[in-house]
Amino acid sequence: MRSGHARTATNRAEIKAVCLDVDDTLVDFTRAARSALFALIGRDDMWPAWQRATDEFVARCVSGELDSTTMRELRTKAFFAEQLGIQLDDHTVTALEARRLTRMCAAWRLFPDVVPCLDWLRAAGLRIAAVTNASGGPQQHAKLADMGITRYFDAVLIAGELGAAKPDPRIFHAACQRLHVQPHQTVHIGDRLDLDAVGARDAGLHGVWLNRDTTDQHPTPPPDIHQIADLEDLPELLVWHYATVPTPRR
Known part of the structure; x- marks a missing residue:
């Protein structure tokens, strides 16, 4: 795991939901x-x-x-x-x-870490939303369906349908409303540090930056933004940092 967080349960926020960006987070767009x-x-x-x-x-x-x-x-x-x-x-x-x-x-192809991560989130009893800045609703719904992952999401938020795009707090808050959770109970993960991680944090959610880039030429995230190298790292982050995440059902 990339050095984006400590292996201690430092934040006792009760996490009930996870929001995920779509393009370049789930789908290799x-x-x-x-x-x-x-x-x-x-x-x-x-x-x-x-x-x-x-x-x-x-x-x-x-x-x-x-x-x-x-x-x-x-x-x-x-x-x-x-x-x-x-x-x-x-x-x-x-x-x-x-x-x-x-x-x-x-x-279009899913990254190989996507389905195992979504399976884990669902098994843990967390509510899941897809939150994308895409303009076309039908195309995005078709993409999720074609990739075989529509079933994982309790809500799908598309900027072109909502009239607000990340980092606008309205799209993050709309996701929380549809998931019936509060922003402080929600983690948002995406490949854009500015739009996803910082935008989510500024909207009152917990922002996580998914930095799949293996080079060293990338910005340093603020200290309150967690960074992971792939979605395989997300369960560990949720368990260690957000200690109240439920244990996945077997």
Whole structure:
């Protein structure tokens, strides 16, 4: 386990629920999305620019300005124009985006630590929510179903449906309400230190940063943010740090 917490029961908060981010926490989203973009443009160096464009247009979708389909097509059109100098007509954009989306969805895979962790959380009697900043509700529900993990979740919170995205406290509080728990009884885990772990902490939950990056080039989390290297470490963190987590049923 990465040195993100002490092996002592220092916090006696009664944990009743766990929230998990979806993309790059449960599902290897970046690998699938990056390969789909490469198939579309034949270049891998444009990924950071694609991410920036995606963040901009997803924010417009979450705010209610755009629906998810329009958002994706406008994002792709703007990306080609601004980054590649190519002006695409609407018909071509629709075809390209459909091709990219199909390839990306076909490449989604769960990380190997996901199902064992979800099994443990369910056996421990904890309530579980998926909390994602994704813009499209139907696509996210389909993703969870295709990955075979819908059954684990007592609630699914999608930014595009709720109109609020992490680190906005509203999405964390909505998750707690749907799980019928208080924020201080809830742990949230995600791959983004800022949006997931710090955002959850600032909303009154316990934030845990899932840092799957094996390099040393990553920020140092604040002292009140726990860090784990994979979801195999989560049960140990919950048992040792949050001492009142129930023992899983056998």
